[in-house]
Amino acid sequence: MRMTYDEMLVWIDEYFDAFNEYGQDPDTIHRMDEYFAKDFVFNPFIDHVGKVAGRENWYKVLCSHPSGVEKLTPEDVVIDERRQAFVAQIKAELWDRDTGRLLLTKRYLARYPLVEEEGRLKIERLDFFWEVLPTGALEIDDVFERDWKRQREQA
């Protein structure tokens, strides 16, 4: 199956809406099965961040930072209809779940090749680049680390 340019535009909007609503909560994360292929790969071009292979492992990462909630807003979308792939420049906002305070904002640029699975197109891989902030600035990892540290201590 293939999507037209306009169908891809709609699909991309729906994907980001679904991510923001369901993509970081273990109770709802499997709604994202509509968008991520089983063999999904997260491929970050960030030296200290490792690749993640498999949708279930990806979901563990997404749900591993409950105190910091990421809201993604696509600001620019590049659709390669022939290749059935897209690129999005994304504004990422990281919010503190308890205080409702905005902790940081940065931009991502990500490539999303799609693949057919179960009769629909899904994200096969996420090639991920992010804005490099000044040394010492609060980073996404600093916020996520609050939960990761707690999880390591409880293990």
Added chain:
Amino acid sequence: MKPTYDEIVKWMNDYFEEYNASAQSAETVHRMDKYFAADLTFIPYMYVFGGPDQAIKSREDFYSMLTGHPEDYEKFFVHDIFVDDERMVAVAFVRATIFETATDRVKVQKDYLPLYELKIDEKGELKIALIRFFWQAVSPEVEASAYTVDASKWGN
């Protein structure tokens, strides 16, 4: 007339070939006029170049940056190009190798993901109007050892 998908892919590959040959020497950089609009905007999403609030807003200023690090030079190898022919936008996934000019020693290799907004200029020629520039995030130490950047130019 709007270029086709295949024409944009070919044009972008030609652009990278010319970039490798000409873009980092003051004697040859104006060969890049074929590719860059005079009012080119370059938005860097890395703080070493001042971040997105420190965009470069002309081709000549961009050339000053490209030719302003004679101690090293970079060569691009194109992994892949995505094209949105409806919007005339291309995104290139490239491997950059940075060499020390005096010795041709490889200083570092990293991947870049630049987005190019294209336009047809007043002469009917395809040009790069805007670049949104993202690169692989490496440690500050690696960054410092790889690039000769006059940080004072970028408000650092």
